Amino acid sequence: xxxxxxxxxxxxxCGGQLTVGDDINPRYLRDFLNQRExxxxxxxxxxxxxxxxxxxxxxxxxxxxxxxxxxxxxxxAGATPDDSGHAVVLSLENMNAVRDINSAxxxxxxxxxxxxxxxxRVAEEAGLFFSLQLGAAGSCHIGGNLATNAGGLNVLRYGSxxxxxxxxxxxxxxxxxxxxxxxxxxxxTGYDLKNLLIGSEGTLGVIxxxxxxxxxxxxxxxxxxxxxxxxxAALKVLDLCQKITGGHVESFELMPEILFKLLQKNMxxxxxxxxxxxxxxxxVEVAAEESASLSLQEALAEALACGLITDAALASSEAQRQxxxxxxxxxxxxxxxxxxxxxxxxxxxxxxxADFIDAxxxxxxxxxxxxxxxxxxxxxxxxxxxxxxxxxxxxxxNPALVAMLEEQILDAVYERGGxxxxxxxxxxxxxxxxxxxxxxxxxxxxxxIKKALDPNNIMNPGKMxxxxxx
Amino acid sequence: xxxxxxxxxxxxxCGGQLTVGDDINPRYLRDFLNQRExxxxxxxxxxxxxxxxxxxxxxxxxxxxxxxxxxxxxxxAGATPDDSGHAVVLSLENMNAVRDINSAxxxxxxxxxxxxxxxxRVAEEAGLFFSLQLGAAGSCHIGGNLATNAGGLNVLRYGSxxxxxxxxxxxxxxxxxxxxxxxxxxxxTGYDLKNLLIGSEGTLGVIxxxxxxxxxxxxxxxxxxxxxxxxxAALKVLDLCQKITGGHVESFELMPEILFKLLQKNMxxxxxxxxxxxxxxxxVEVAAEESASLSLQEALAEALACGLITDAALASSEAQRQxxxxxxxxxxxxxxxxxxxxxxxxxxxxxxxADFIDAxxxxxxxxxxxxxxxxxxxxxxxxxxxxxxxxxxxxxxNPALVAMLEEQILDAVYERGGxxxxxxxxxxxxxxxxxxxxxxxxxxxxxxIKKALDPNNIMNPGKMxxxxxx
Numbered sequence: 001x002x003x004x005x006x007x008x009x010x011x012x013x014c015g016g017q018l019t020v021g022d023d024i025n026p027r028y029l030r031d032f033l034n035q036r037e038x039x040x041x042x043x044x045x046x047x048x049x050x051x052x053x054x055x056x057x058x059x060x061x062x063x064x065x066x067x068x069x070x071x072x073x074x075x076x077a078g079a080t081p082d083d084s085g086h087a088v089v090l091s092l093e094n095m096n097a098v099r100d101i102n103s104a105x106x107x108x109x110x111x112x113x114x115x116x117x118x119x120x121r122v123a124e125e126a127g128l129f130f131s132l133q134l135g136a137a138g139s140c141h142i143g144g145n146l147a148t149n150a151g152g153l154n155v156l157r158y159g160s161x162x163x164x165x166x167x168x169x170x171x172x173x174x175x176x177x178x179x180x181x182x183x184x185x186x187x188x189t190g191y192d193l194k195n196l197l198i199g200s201e202g203t204l205g206v207i208x209x210x211x212x213x214x215x216x217x218x219x220x221x222x223x224x225x226x227x228x229x230x231x232x233a234a235l236k237v238l239d240l241c242q243k244i245t246g247g248h249v250e251s252f253e254l255m256p257e258i259l260f261k262l263l264q265k266n267m268x269x270x271x272x273x274x275x276x277x278x279x280x281x282x283x284v285e286v287a288a289e290e291s292a293s294l295s296l297q298e299a300l301a302e303a304l305a306c307g308l309i310t311d312a313a314l315a316s317s318e319a320q321r322q323x324x325x326x327x328x329x330x331x332x333x334x335x336x337x338x339x340x341x342x343x344x345x346x347x348x349x350x351x352x353x354a355d356f357i358d359a360x361x362x363x364x365x366x367x368x369x370x371x372x373x374x375x376x377x378x379x380x381x382x383x384x385x386x387x388x389x390x391x392x393x394x395x396x397x398n399p400a401l402v403a404m405l406e407e408q409i410l411d412a413v414y415e416r417g418g419x420x421x422x423x424x425x426x427x428x429x430x431x432x433x434x435x436x437x438x439x440x441x442x443x444x445x446x447x448x449i450k451k452a453l454d455p456n457n458i459m460n461p462g463k464m465x466x467x468x469x470x
Numbered sequence: 471x472x473x474x475x476x477x478x479x480x481x482x483x484c485g486g487q488l489t490v491g492d493d494i495n496p497r498y499l500r501d502f503l504n505q506r507e508x509x510x511x512x513x514x515x516x517x518x519x520x521x522x523x524x525x526x527x528x529x530x531x532x533x534x535x536x537x538x539x540x541x542x543x544x545x546x547a548g549a550t551p552d553d554s555g556h557a558v559v560l561s562l563e564n565m566n567a568v569r570d571i572n573s574a575x576x577x578x579x580x581x582x583x584x585x586x587x588x589x590x591r592v593a594e595e596a597g598l599f600f601s602l603q604l605g606a607a608g609s610c611h612i613g614g615n616l617a618t619n620a621g622g623l624n625v626l627r628y629g630s631x632x633x634x635x636x637x638x639x640x641x642x643x644x645x646x647x648x649x650x651x652x653x654x655x656x657x658x659t660g661y662d663l664k665n666l667l668i669g670s671e672g673t674l675g676v677i678x679x680x681x682x683x684x685x686x687x688x689x690x691x692x693x694x695x696x697x698x699x700x701x702x703a704a705l706k707v708l709d710l711c712q713k714i715t716g717g718h719v720e721s722f723e724l725m726p727e728i729l730f731k732l733l734q735k736n737m738x739x740x741x742x743x744x745x746x747x748x749x750x751x752x753x754v755e756v757a758a759e760e761s762a763s764l765s766l767q768e769a770l771a772e773a774l775a776c777g778l779i780t781d782a783a784l785a786s787s788e789a790q791r792q793x794x795x796x797x798x799x800x801x802x803x804x805x806x807x808x809x810x811x812x813x814x815x816x817x818x819x820x821x822x823x824a825d826f827i828d829a830x831x832x833x834x835x836x837x838x839x840x841x842x843x844x845x846x847x848x849x850x851x852x853x854x855x856x857x858x859x860x861x862x863x864x865x866x867x868n869p870a871l872v873a874m875l876e877e878q879i880l881d882a883v884y885e886r887g888g889x890x891x892x893x894x895x896x897x898x899x900x901x902x903x904x905x906x907x908x909x910x911x912x913x914x915x916x917x918x919i920k921k922a923l924d925p926n927n928i929m930n931p932g933k934m935x936x937x938x939x940x
Contacts, residue, residue: 104705104821149658160656163633178911183819185851186630187889188619188669189896189908190934191916195665199658216713235574243686246716246759289716349653351574381655419657426659438659441648445923446661452922453915464660 006062010042010088013054017045017094028069028089031077036428038081040067043089049169049177049208052090056206057175059088063456066090068202070144071115073136075343076427078148078201078463087461090206092143098122099209107166107183109211112143119212128214131158135329143207149199151423156380157250157287158215160423162198169209170197173454181211196449201425202460204453222292223285223321225255226300226312227278231354231379233308234282237299238380240308244299245286252380253283259331259376266337270330271323273313282379283328335374335387342395342402344386346413347422353382359412360386363405373405383422410437426464435466476532477512480558483524484514487564498539498559501547506898508551510537513559519639519647519678522560526676527645529558533926536560538672540614541585543606545813546897548618548671548933557931560676562613568592569679577636577653579681582613589682598684601628605799613677619669621893626850627720628685630893632668639679640667643924651681666919671895672930674923688757692766693791695725696773696782697748701824701849703778704752707769708850710778714769715756722850723753729801729846736807740800741793743783752849753798805844805857812865812872814856816883817892823852829882830856833875843875853892880907896934905936 011018019025020042030037041064046052059066065087069079081087092113099109103126110119116137123130132145134152144150146168150161158164167182180194197205228234234254241249260277263270274281286296296314303309315321335341348356357375377385388395388405395402410420410433420433434443446465450457457467481488489495490512500507511534516522529536535557539549551557562583569579573596580589586607593600602615604622614620616638620631628634637652650664667675698704704724711719730747733740744751756766766784773779785791805811818826827845847855858865858875865872880890880903890903904913916935920927927937 102819102821105819107819151656151658155656162662172911172915176911176914178915179909180912182887182889184817184887184889184892186621186625186817186848186853186892188621188893189889189891189900189904190912191670191674191919192632192662192665192668193912193915195662196919198662200661204661216717243759246718247686248716289713347654347656349572349575349577351572378656383656417652417654419652419654419659421659422654422656423658430659434659439649441642441646442650442660442663444646445642445648445663448922449661449666449919452918 003062006064007042009058010044010055013058014044014046014051017047019043027072028091029081031080032073033075033077036077036080038083038087039085040081040087040089041085043091045091045094047094049171052171052206052208053175053177055088055090056171056173059458060173060175060456063458064088065458065461066206067460068092068143068147068206070112070141070147071136071139073140074144074148074427075345075424076429078425078427078460079144080428082462092141092208095208101126102183103128105183106214107211108214109181109209110142111209112141112207114142116140116142116145123214124217127217129217130164130212130214132161132164135332142210142212146198146207146210147200147202148425149423151378151383153251153253153378155378155383156252162195164213165194165198165210166213167211168194168197168207170205170207172205173459178205181209183211199425201427201464203450203464204459218287218289220290220292221285221287221321222296222314223283223324224296224300224312224314225273225281225283225324226303226309227274227281228309230280231357234280234379235350235353237282237284237303237308240303241284241286241296241299244302245288245292245295248286248288248292248295249284249380250287251283251285252378253328254376254379254384255281255283255328255331256374256376258374259335262338263327263331263334266334267330270326270334272327273324278311283324331376339389340394340396341387341389342406344388344406344409345383345422345424346386346410346418346420347381347383348413348416348418350382352416352418353379353384356412356416356418360409363408428463431466434464473532476534479528480512480514480525483528484516484521487515487517489513497542498561499551501550502543503545503547506547506550508553508557509555510551510557510559511555513561515561515564517564519641522641522676522678523645523647525558525560526641526643529928530643530645530926533928534558535928535931536676537930538562538613538617538676540582540611540617541606541609543610544614544618544897545815545894546899548895548897548930549614550898552932562611562678565678571596572653573598575653576684577681578684579651579679580612581679582611582677584612586610586612586615593684594687597687599687600634600682600684602631602634605802612680612682616668616677616680617670617672618895619893621848621851621853623721623723623848625848625853626722632665634683635664635668635680636683637681638664638667638677640675640677642675643929648675651679653681669895671897671934673920673934674929688759690760690762691755691757691791692762692784693753693755693794694766694770694782694784695743695751695753695794696770696779697744697751698779700750701827704750704849705820705823707752707754707773707778710773711754711756711766711769714772715758715762715765718756718758718762718765719754719850720757721753721755722848723798724846724849724854725751725753725798725801726844726846728844729805732808733797733801733804736804737800740796740804742797743794748781753794801846809859810864810866811857811859812876814858814876814879815853815892815894816856816880816888816890817851817853818883818886818888820852822886822888823849823854826882826886826888827854830879833878898933901936
C-alpha cells in the first residue's frame, strides 16, 4: 500500500509524468463500453522501459496494484481499475516510438504505446504490410493488442496478434526487464514466455515493446458480396475461394439480413450492395500480387454454377471497394444506434458453425419470440460476434432474460467444442464464464503461474483470473 | 523415491506395461546421437491418458523422476534419464491412435505416440496435408515433435510444430489431466498453456494428445537447384521466388560445395544435380494448386537476368524431383560417414545471415586452418546447421579447439541477435549455452514457473532448465 513518500518516489520513477487525485482525467478510469468505472491513486505515463521498471519495482515493494492501460478500447474492462482507489494506472501512451523497421528481416520493432494505425502506416511507407486490422485501429495500442491477443479482420490469412509477434520486451511484476525482442523465425531456447505474456491481459507483466512480423504489400485486391442460402454454403464458398485463389482470401465476413436492415434504418446514407436485402451474405476479399479480380470472379462463377451462391456483386473500383467495407465496418455503429445490446464473442470449430447458428435461431423462435440476436463476423476463422437485444429492448430492461439467453448460447457453444471468448478476452466481465467453462486443471495451472510470477498479485488484479477461488 | 510396494503400484498404474532392471532394453536409456546413457528404475508404456495420469500421480506422490520419451530421435539427449537410476522412463509408444480426423475443420487429433509419417499418411488419405517434415519422420513421435517444437523443412511456409498445433491434452506434474484439445482458430480464454507446454521438453508435463492443423494438399510441385554467388544473393532469390509465385515457396535450403563433395566421396551412387560442383547452391521447392513449374521458371529466369543466380536445374519429372531431394536429405548421412562431427543449430535474423557466414568463414581462414565447418540448411527461415570437424579430425581429438570454435561461433550468433538453438532445443547438452546466452530475467521466470507447476522437480529433471542455479 502507498506509504509516506510513495508519491514522491512515484513522481521520480516516472520522471514527473503523473496525475493524482481529482486531476485524473476520468477517461483513464472508465472502460470503452462504459461497463466499469474505478478509481486510482495516480495515473503515470512513463516514457521509457526504464521508467516502467522503476514504477513497477516501487509498486512491487509497496504492494500497490498496477493497471497497465493501452488505447483503452477493449470490450472486457481489462484496463480499468477497481473502485478501491488503491491502484496506479500505468498508461503506455507516451511510449509510442517506432524503434526500428527492418525490411530485410520483414520486421518492425515498436513501443507498446504505438497506435495500430501508425504501425500499419510505417510498414506501408517501407513497402510492407502489417496485417492486424480492427475497428479501433486509429486508437488502440500495439501493447494492448498483444496483451489481449487481438484478432480482427485478417486473422484467416495472417493470424491473430500472437502469430504476428516475433518478440517482446516486458517488465515483470518484480520490476525486472525481460528483453526477448527478436526478429528470429526460429528459437527453441526455453519456455515460451513470449506467448505466455501475449494474451495474459497485463496480469503477468507490462509489455513495453514488441518486434512484429511484416508481410509483402499486396496491391491487387478484389472484394465482393455474395448472397448465400445458408452458413454451410458460405463455408463451402470460402473453401472454393481458397482453392481457386491459391489461399489468397484475406477476409471472409458473414453478414445477416438484420445488419443491412439496421444500416438502412439507422444510417440511411450508407449505400448498400444490394437493392433487395438478402437473408444472408458474405463479404470476401482476395489480395495477391496480381490477378486477384480474375481469380475471385472465377471462384464466384463456380460457386454460382454449384448453387452455393445465388448472386454476387464484385467491387468495380477502389471507391466501391471502400463502400463495401464501409457496410461491414459501420454495421456495429448502426447496431449501436438502435440502443444498447448485450454482446458475445464466440468461436466454433468450422464443422459446428452452421449447427450452432441453427441452434441460436431455434432459441429465438421457441423461447423468446421477437428479440433480436445478430450473429455476424469473422466466419472464415470460426469467430462470430453476437448482439442480443431481447424483445427489441435494451438488455437492462430484461436482465434475467439476457442472462438466461447468454447462458443458453454459451452452453451451446461449449457443447460444440467452442470458446466463450474468441478474441475479446476475459478482463473483468467474463470471469464468471471462466469459472463455468474453463478446464479446471487449466485454471489451477494459471493460478500457480500467476502466483509464481506475481506473488503479491499487484499486476492488474481482478482481471482474467480469480487468484483466490478454486 | 521408490518405496515398498512402489513397483506393484507402478505395475497397476500402467496396466502391466512395464519393464524393470536388467530387462530394460538399452535403447530407452541412450540418446539418438549416443551422447548420453543413463539408467532407470523402470520403463513404462501406458496405453491411455488415464494410465499416464496414474503413473505421474504415483511418481508425484513418491517424488520419483519421470522421463517422458517419444521416438527418441532428439539431438539434445532430452529424453534420456540420468545415471542415478532413480527415474521412470515413460514411453508414449503405445499411445499411437489417430483419435479423429475432421476434414471440415481441417484438423486431426492424434495421441502423442503417433509416428509423424503416420500422421502425414492419414492426412493424405483424407485429401489433406500435414506440413511438418523432418529427417526422422519415420520414427519420431508427434508428442516429441511438440515437446521440442520441431522445425524441419517446411517451416518457411507453414511454421514449426507450435504453429501447427491447435490444442493439446497433457498430464501435469501433479498427475492431473489438462484437456485443451480443440480445433478452434481463435480462443482468448486465459494464459497460453498450450504454447507453454509446447517446447518445454517434458519438464512441465507429458503431452498425451494433440489436435493439429491440416492444409489443402497441393499436388503441383516444382523443385530446382540454383547456383548462387553468395548468401546475400540467395536470400534475394528467395524474395523473388516468393513474389513471383505468390508466396508459394515451401522449402528453401542452402547447400554449400562441401556437402556435394562429401556426397561424391562417401555416397558416390547419389546422382548430383551439377556436373561441376558449385561453391554455393540453393534447393527451392514451390507448391501450388497449379502453375508451380511456370511460376518457378519465371522466378529463376528473372533471377538469372538480374545476376542473382548463375545457373539452375529444374526437376523435369517426379523421379528427378526425388533425386534432388535425396541430395539434400542424404547429405547429413554423407557427412556422418566422414567420421564424427560437432554440431550446432543456430538461427539469425535474415539481414545478418550473410554477415554471420562471412564471420564463420573468417574463423576458418584465420584461426584454425584446414578444419571443416559446414553451414547449411533452412536459410529460408534463418536457420543454419553447422557441422564442425576441426583439422578434418573427430571433435574428440581436439576437445579444447572444438569448445573454443563453438564458443566463437555462438558468440558471433549472439552478437548478431541470433539464437544458439533454433530447432533442436536444450535437453541436457545445451544447458551451459542456456546459462551463457539466455536472458537472465527469462531464466528466473522459467525457474519460477517450473517450481510452481512441478514443486518436487519430478518432470524430466536436468533438462532445459537448471532449477537450482542462478
